[in-house]
Amino acid sequence: MKKWIHLLLIFLLFGCSNSAEPKTTLTISAAASMKDVLSSIKKQYEAKHPSVQLSFNFASTGTLKKQIEQGAPVDLFISASPDVFKELKNKGFIIPRQNNHLVYNELVLIASKTITTPIHSPEDLTTKNIQTIAIGIPETVPAGAYAKQWLEAVHVWDKVKKKLILAKDVREVLTYVESGNAEAGIVYRTDALSSKKIDIAAQANHHLFKEPIVYEAGVIQSSPHKKQAKDFLYYLQSNETKKIFKEFGFILEER
16 A cells, blocks of 8 residues: 555656646737737747747737736837837836837838829828828827828828828728728838738838837836746847848838
């Protein structure tokens, strides 16, 4: 009897020592325009780090900011707005020195392939034949704020604002144009490159903007997984990951 008990204890100890290590789930709130590239990075990272599972929450930067301020469980934040990121950092939500510029983007004017009226510049949006233009909500969607700056800089904002369809994030803008519910729209270049249903009509001169279109990433102060979040942040800045960002159309250095 004692022999069987001894064998049972050995079996239990052996089984426990070889049981799978519990995974740490990192919750990452990221700008909607990062969805495709981060989904690709997720596969590579999890393959190399089997003890970590990445869970993404994609939305407009403004929406993510509100969620973080209201105490949503977030480990890492990737913002498409330097101003929003700086505000959260100044309020103590983001750990100092555990953040960095990640990548850059460009803004483009896109047109539905179904329209017959040619669009080559923002000025063409003022014609009577163009009735619907989609942009993100300027107050909460960074791409929408940049779109407004562009249209104001070329003096057409007041002429087209009655034609605008306001979207909750940049991906919704792309969907409006892809589906033909908007004849034109303004999105990031990376979003435009992800679709075969639209044409890029024009690209904004980056000198028109008050600040570069840059994505910032940082570890959230309340994260229970600060080490793992910091490790993933470092991975996002690795040469391996930079190649993936470049493949998806992101720019690695400020222009």
